[in-house]
Amino acid sequence: MAPKINKIVNGPIPDSFLADETKRLDSLKFDGQRLEVLDQLLLPHEFKYIPVNDVSDAFNVIKSMQVRGAPLIAVVGSLGLLLEFNKNSELNIETIREKIEYLISSRPTAVDLRNSVTGLIPILETEGITDDEKLAKCQEYLLNVYTAEKLQNRILLWNAYQELLTAFPGKEKFTVMTICNTGSLATVSWGTALGVIRALHSENRLNLAYVLETRPYNQGIRLTATELLHGQVPFKLITDSMAAWAMKNHQVDCVLVGADNVARNGDTANKIGTYMLAVLCKHHNINFYPVVPFTTINKNISSGEEIKIEERAASELLRVNGVLVGNSECPVWNPAFDVTPAHLITKILTDFGNWSPAALEEQIPR
Ligand SMILES: CSC[C@@H](O)[C@@H](O)C(=O)COP(=O)(O)O
Numbered sequence: 001m002a003p004k005i006n007k008i009v010n011g012p013i014p015d016s017f018l019a020d021e022t023k024r025l026d027s028l029k030f031d032g033q034r035l036e037v038l039d040q041l042l043l044p045h046e047f048k049y050i051p052v053n054d055v056s057d058a059f060n061v062i063k064s065m066q067v068r069g070a071p072l073i074a075v076v077g078s079l080g081l082l083l084e085f086n087k088n089s090e091l092n093i094e095t096i097r098e099k100i101e102y103l104i105s106s107r108p109t110a111v112d113l114r115n116s117v118t119g120l121i122p123i124l125e126t127e128g129i130t131d132d133e134k135l136a137k138c139q140e141y142l143l144n145v146y147t148a149e150k151l152q153n154r155i156l157l158w159n160a161y162q163e164l165l166t167a168f169p170g171k172e173k174f175t176v177m178t179i180c181n182t183g184s185l186a187t188v189s190w191g192t193a194l195g196v197i198r199a200l201h202s203e204n205r206l207n208l209a210y211v212l213e214t215r216p217y218n219q220g221i222r223l224t225a226t227e228l229l230h231g232q233v234p235f236k237l238i239t240d241s242m243a244a245w246a247m248k249n250h251q252v253d254c255v256l257v258g259a260d261n262v263a264r265n266g267d268t269a270n271k272i273g274t275y276m277l278a279v280l281c282k283h284h285n286i287n288f289y290p291v292v293p294f295t296t297i298n299k300n301i302s303s304g305e306e307i308k309i310e311e312r313a314a315s316e317l318l319r320v321n322g323v324l325v326g327n328s329e330c331p332v333w334n335p336a337f338d339v340t341p342a343h344l345i346t347k348i349l350t351d352f353g354n355w356s357p358a359a360l361e362e363q364i365p366r
Pocket residue numbers: 068069070071110179180181182183186187191192193219257258259260270271272336
């Protein structure tokens with residue numbers, strides 16, 4: 001992946017913007033030597049951090065969805081690989097390549113992990129330096145995946161916030177809708193779409209957020225609601241099937257969503273149900289914004305047709321918190337993501353500016 005291209009809209013960002021981090025839940029703890037991640041499968045009933053010591057642990061917590069959310073998956077995968085350097089004396093150029101492929105196979109749709117760990121390949125292929133020098137550069141790179149995420153996130157949220165102020169001149173307070181969890185539990189910072197909602201709230205510009213429960217994995221009710229309660233942000237939880245009715249009966253100004261994979265033409269994969277929201281926005285004339293860090297852009301694909309959609313186990317749909325709610329014999333289709341076509345998107349809000357899908361492509365380095 002080419003280097004990041006920051007573009008700060010209406011900068012500089014004031015120090016006061018999202019300065020108070022006390023009301024944020026931490027998705028992980030990392031002191032440079034030890035990594036612990038919050039087991040999100042236990043939320044909201046139990047807050048338990050579990051250790052991740054190497055690539056195998058990172059793969060397992062990602063695959064099982066103990067950690068999830070595209071940017072967080074990328075950081076945990078990268079730090080898992082970084083920690084492998086401390087304990088695995090067999091690590092060499094070839095085994096690193098294998099571990100990259102292994103990590104990528106943990107969840108196929110979210111591209112952040114692929115973008116992050118494949119950034120090691122140009123280092124591994126650098127000519128004129130020793131293998132030891134390559135390994136040292138790899139470690140530096142992997143640590144930077146973690147530190148860069150925090151910095152980029154602040155720019156992303158500022159840009160998105162500025163776009164809302166511009167798109168709705170004179171509006172004092174916003175009513176918004178969101179799906180899945182795109183907050184601090186999906187990143188190592190404030191989040192993407194939910195981060196914007198946090199920014200609106202901290203600037204005293206949020207009226208209310210409608211939060212979709214997000215079946216079948218319930219990231220809305222389990223994670224987003226937990227984050228918003230913790231941060232004392234005004235919201236109402238609704239089932240996914242209430243979205244159209246909420247749009248019709250309440251003044252929803254815009255829908256803010258995250259993304260797991262954005263093609264060059266702006267087609268955007270995100271949690272299943274996102275496409276439905278975009279179609280509903282079109283019908284109700286509501287602005288629809290994916291909030292997208294540079295790490296979620298897939299420069300290698302020209303349209304959403306090329307995005308592989310993860311299909312998950314039938315049991316995730318048939319069971320709620322382990323309890324069987326349907327007949328276990330039910331035939332099930334359980335795609336975890338869908339793709340919103342670019343023409344339904346008002347603008348894609350990024351840490352390199354805010355772009356109509358048509359304008360996005362020119363901004364993405366080849
Ligand atoms: C900042 S998170 C963006 C996306 O990763 C998020 O919207 C999402 O779809 C998460 O899905 P999940 O299956 O919980 O990993």
